[in-house]
Amino acid sequence: MITPTSSIPMFDHDELIQSHPVATLLIDKGGVVLFVNAAAEQLCNVSRSAMVGRVVYDVIGMDRSYRQRMNDPETSALFAHRAEITIGGRNSIFVDMQMVPYGQSGHRILALLPSQSEAELLGGAIGRSGRAAGAAASMLAHEIKNPLAGIKGAAQLLARNADANGERFTTLICAEVDRITTLIDQMEHFSRGQPIHCTPINLYPPIHQAMETVRARQLAGISFGEDFDPSLPLVHGNHDAMVQILLNLVTNACEVLAGRDDATVRIATAYRHGLSIDKGDGRGRIALPIEVSVSDNGPGVPADIRGDLFDPFVTTKREGRGLGLALVAKLARDMGGTVQHMRDGDWTRFRVHLPAARGSAAKGQQQ
Known part of the structure; x- marks a missing residue:
């Protein structure tokens, strides 16, 4: 009996991981980096030789809770959506972070996939311009609301001596001023970056x-x-x-x-x-x-x-x-x-x- 041979080629797994487009790191149970692929080097803008042998959160800045969990040998799996990390010592980006166990020695694979929002793909330029636009909107709102208050006050004074027909129009003026003021107040909520006090x-x-x-x-x-x-x-x-x-x-x-x-x-x-x-x-x-x-x-x-x-x-x-x-x-x-x-x-x-x-x-x- 002839044993059929497989036509599926053998793969070099190291080469496969190295060429994988997702930033991938292998860390030990203490969080020390053992291996990084080319995508991880590109994401972090740090060479492989400068990353291997170091604790992962000394290379990639991250929230304290993530550091604790990666340093805990009992934590083998982790997933976080839109986690904020710091790379290159200064650049902050959002990533989907996933850590899964690998092998029997407590090693773990850490994958970092940049969150695909438009602002992040453009290097934060939209975020900066958005904050600038928000500040301009707040200033513009302030400048508009001041004369609106004066218009409403004048309409209320005119209403005191107006006949029924004139009162109808002053009432309309006041209502429209209130409507525009409400619209401006709502727009201001979106231009304020600071959180509300709870x-x-x-x-x-x-x-x-x-x-x-x-x-x-x-x-x-x-x-x-x-x-x-x-x-x-x-x-x-x-x-x-x-x-x-x-x-x-x-x-x-x-x-x-x-x-x-x-x-x-x-x-x-x-x-x-x-x-x-x-x-x-x-x-x-x-x-x-x-x-x-x-x-x-x-x-x-x-x-x-x-x-x-x-x-x-x-x-x-x-x-x-x-x-x-x-x-x-x-x-x-x-x-x-x-x-x-x-x-x-x-x-x-x-x-x-x-x-x-x-x-x-x-x-x-x-x-």
Whole structure:
């Protein structure tokens, strides 16, 4: 019997790894670099001879938690999305980082794949120009809002002595000034790079403030329902940001329900055990047990924009600006949380998930 021979060629594994386009390093159980391929040399802009024999985080600057885990022989696997590392002693980039065990000696393979955002592909130029544009937008907003305040004040003075027809136009002027000011305020939120100040807060005062504001508009035909968990712990958040988030979500819900006979908006809170997220910043998974949801029984979001719903300037409204939900997402993110959209039967739900304040008991801190 003739044994068939394979036509598959034998590969030189060292050569294969060396030519692999993903930056790859072999490190021992103490984090010492044993091998690097050409892609790793190119990414780090450091020669192989200058990297081999050194501890990996002396070559590649990274968050303290990553250093600890790579120095721990018990940690054989690691994955981080958009982790920030420093290469060449000064250049900061974001990478998807993956470490897996190799062999029986505690060695590990570390792969670094640059995150493929446009800003990073352009070497950070977009990020720098974006920050410059943000600063210019803030300055421009300040210069616009000052004369707007004067215009509104003048219109209010004219209204005191105006007849009914004149009062109609001064009211229109004031309304348009308020509309433009609101638009500028929303745009300013996107131009501010610094995070908002967060402290332990009781979630219910901002909820009640937002609902009082909405009810004061006397929206006809809309009923509001509440389903609150009174025993939630304190939230790591910002009162004003929470008011803004809820105002935007509830206002959107009311607008899509206009004209419906059974229009209903529900506001609910809940404690979700086990809910967490890994933001890829080296802190591991962060618990987000606090949930605030706003639901409506309207027609829902069109399927073609659901994936871009929280991007600026995406809107279904004829005269909408597409900033409301983008602002909601930004504020939730600034507080360390997330916001999600889902269609649940006949209901459209927006769920904001937030971290509990440090030191708060699991339940029972809010009234």
